[in-house]
Amino acid sequence: xxxxxxxxxxxxxxxxxxxxxxxxxxxxxxxxxxxxxxxxxxxxxxxxxxxxxxxxxxxxxxxxxxxxxxxxxxxxxxxxxxxxxxxxxxxxxxxxxxxxxxxxxxxxxxxxxxxxxxxxxxxxxxxxxxxxxxxxxxxxxxxxxxxxxxxxxxxxxxxxxxxxxxxxxxxxxxxxxxxxxxxxxxxxxxxxxxxxxxxxxxxxxxxxxxxxxxxxxxxxxxxxxxxxxxxxxxxxxxxxxxxxxxxxxxxxxxxxxxxxxxxxxxxxxxxxxxxxxx
Amino acid sequence: xxxxxxxxxxxxxxxxxxxxxxxxxxxxxxxxxxxxxxxxxxxxxxxxxxxxxxxxxxxxxxxxxxxxxxxxxxxxxxxxxxxxxxxxxxxxxxxxxxxxxxxxxxxxxxxxxxxxxxxxxxxxxxxxxxxxxxxxxxxxxxxxxxxxxxxxxxxxxxxxxxxxxxxxxxxxxxxxxxxxxxxxxxxxxxxxxxxxxxxxxxxxxxxxxxxxxxxxxxxxxxxxxxxxxxxxxxxxxxxxxxxxxxxxxxxxxxxxxxxxxxxxxxxxxxxxxxxxxxxxxxxxxxxxxxxxxxxxxxxxxxxxxxxxxxxxxxx
Numbered sequence: 001x002x003x004x005x006x007x008x009x010x011x012x013x014x015x016x017x018x019x020x021x022x023x024x025x026x027x028x029x030x031x032x033x034x035x036x037x038x039x040x041x042x043x044x045x046x047x048x049x050x051x052x053x054x055x056x057x058x059x060x061x062x063x064x065x066x067x068x069x070x071x072x073x074x075x076x077x078x079x080x081x082x083x084x085x086x087x088x089x090x091x092x093x094x095x096x097x098x099x100x101x102x103x104x105x106x107x108x109x110x111x112x113x114x115x116x117x118x119x120x121x122x123x124x125x126x127x128x129x130x131x132x133x134x135x136x137x138x139x140x141x142x143x144x145x146x147x148x149x150x151x152x153x154x155x156x157x158x159x160x161x162x163x164x165x166x167x168x169x170x171x172x173x174x175x176x177x178x179x180x181x182x183x184x185x186x187x188x189x190x191x192x193x194x195x196x197x198x199x200x201x202x203x204x205x206x207x208x209x210x211x212x213x214x215x216x217x218x219x220x221x222x223x224x225x226x227x228x229x230x231x232x233x234x235x236x237x238x239x240x241x242x243x244x245x246x247x248x249x250x251x252x253x254x255x256x257x258x259x260x261x262x263x264x265x266x267x268x269x270x271x272x273x274x275x276x277x278x
Numbered sequence: 279x280x281x282x283x284x285x286x287x288x289x290x291x292x293x294x295x296x297x298x299x300x301x302x303x304x305x306x307x308x309x310x311x312x313x314x315x316x317x318x319x320x321x322x323x324x325x326x327x328x329x330x331x332x333x334x335x336x337x338x339x340x341x342x343x344x345x346x347x348x349x350x351x352x353x354x355x356x357x358x359x360x361x362x363x364x365x366x367x368x369x370x371x372x373x374x375x376x377x378x379x380x381x382x383x384x385x386x387x388x389x390x391x392x393x394x395x396x397x398x399x400x401x402x403x404x405x406x407x408x409x410x411x412x413x414x415x416x417x418x419x420x421x422x423x424x425x426x427x428x429x430x431x432x433x434x435x436x437x438x439x440x441x442x443x444x445x446x447x448x449x450x451x452x453x454x455x456x457x458x459x460x461x462x463x464x465x466x467x468x469x470x471x472x473x474x475x476x477x478x479x480x481x482x483x484x485x486x487x488x489x490x491x492x493x494x495x496x497x498x499x500x501x502x503x504x505x506x507x508x509x510x511x512x513x514x515x516x517x518x519x520x521x522x523x524x525x526x527x528x529x530x531x532x533x534x535x536x537x538x539x540x541x542x543x544x545x546x547x548x549x550x551x552x553x554x555x556x557x558x559x560x561x562x563x564x565x566x567x568x569x570x571x572x573x574x575x576x577x578x579x580x581x582x583x584x585x586x587x588x589x590x591x592x593x
Contacts, residue, residue: 041469067461068407069454069512078508082458084465129510129518196511214515 005152007179013151014185015192020146021098022053023109025278030054030092041080044088049076049132050277052112052139052146056193057091058083059136063194070194074133100153104160107236108146110274112139114234117270118225121263122253126217134218137202141222144186144203145170145238148178163239170238171207183207209249220249228260232267282395283323284308287316287338288331288359296384297329304391317341324354327394330374331359339372346373353401355394359383405479407453408460416478416486420555423488429548430474431494433577434562435463435501437483438539438570442525447514455512455538456483462504463487470497486562491546495579498542502575505540513537539575541566546580 005013026047033039033047048054055076062079063070073079080088098105119138123131148156155177163173174181180188187204201215202222212219223246229235230242282305288294294309301307308325310316313335320328332338345351356374360367367377375397378390402411411419423430437459444452464477467487475489489497510518517523522534543565545558552558561580569578 041465068457072454072458072511073508074511078504078511081465081504081508082461084461085469 004179010179011188014147014188017147017189020053020056021096022051023106024097026051027095027097030095041085045077045080052143055136055139056143059195060193061091071196074136074196074199076136077132101149106278108142110235111229111237112142113274114229114267114270115141115225117266118228118263119221121266122221122225125259134221137199137218137222138225140199141203141206142182144182147185147189148182160238169241169243209246220252223249224253228263232264234267234271282326284327284329285319285325286329290331293331300384300387301391304388313338328354328356330356332364343373353398355398357390357394407456408479410460410477410479413480417555419476419488420558424552429491430488431491431544431546432488432558432562433494433498433542433544434566435485435540435542438541439535440483440538442535443538446523446525451512458508459485463501466500467497494544498544498577502540506575509538541569542577543569544577544579
């Protein structure tokens, strides 16, 4: 039997994290962008919103007490306008790369990118005012997996192997190795980092969208986006299972068949451009 | 080196003599040996720098602290001379900017004085919320451009329906909106033109920025767009959805107010149109009133030429 870390230790280890590492392709793009003499906020914004680690870093900074409006900003374009060029450049200098489990990380990165696209499209189809904010929820929903891989790579590797062997989801397999799921872990971290409530709730409840109170629509969107991206086989979220969609979330979104087709076509395009960048 | 007025307070003539010699080029020096007459001098003349020989004098410390508690004297730099007997001074109860050991006096005093002057030069009065420079710097910056004949444009911005927002959600949320407004103006203006640009916070929800006239309208439009996109995040979800809040009018009646906007008045200043900063700010203020007539966020520009061609009745 695997010896689990007790929940307090787990939580304090998670909350002590200062920065999340990214994938090598992102780091390469950072160095290209930083060498340009006249790089603009738009370009930096695009770079940042294509990477969960960079997005988390920027949102953490703008929601910190130093700027004086914690828990308000959940969009990368707003954050870049408020932080300004010199602060963002300074933040990008300190980005590091995952040394371990690189392949898994790239798979997770692709899965997250897929969820970003799918979440944005569903939000647009549902007429939400800020589809970008919902796409960020998709981008960051599995941030807890990155955290667990970073802090407990051996145990997480075993959990993934077990998911593979038994044909269960990584979310189910995690229970055998950790006192909390990646959803809890992501929730602890973004709560500690003063992220806005819609992000906190979508990360926390993306496997149980019925439990969300403050961001029910966004959580349902991320939940459904996650399943669609898994069904499409885009990226690697830690297992190869396509779980059932929660009926409440499905009803709430009430997507037509065309909508799903539309999303799948767009995911195809996103997948090929993602592969190019890697 | 910047010249400034320095007051030296020390009963020890060996010290005052060596200071006189060392600081001959540093500024206009006044030496007073008696504590009470020194403070009498300070209240009447307000020097730029006070060099004070403490010698464990508790009355001196008390007088100094009560002086520094008055905001009027907050900008007076104090450099304290310490001896062997003052090994661990309590900085919480000794309100000074810097110190120097008596034994290092000859070696270090010139550099310390220079540093004190340059530090207080760098410090401008800033608004505690936004950390942007306030009215004194704003006026000085306008006047500097006018005196040098530098063409510039000034934008004067304030928020629409800020008061009902503040009344409904409380002033700390109002402060958050003030802070994002300052950040947006700062980043957008600096992004457009880093050199010659200036952003100041008059107070409340009033801001000023100055920049190259060719970029001003573009920059203001960007500020407006960014503000309109971000400000809904500061409303509660149901108010954001409905697009308005219920709050009290100045007369105390309940009424509906739309989501906040930002109105900006712009003045272009070219070749000797104005000579005093007050003229520029008053035209900007007029323009802002015109911009405010529009229900939504927007700006209005003063396009009057410096020497208007007189309109004639004959046509």
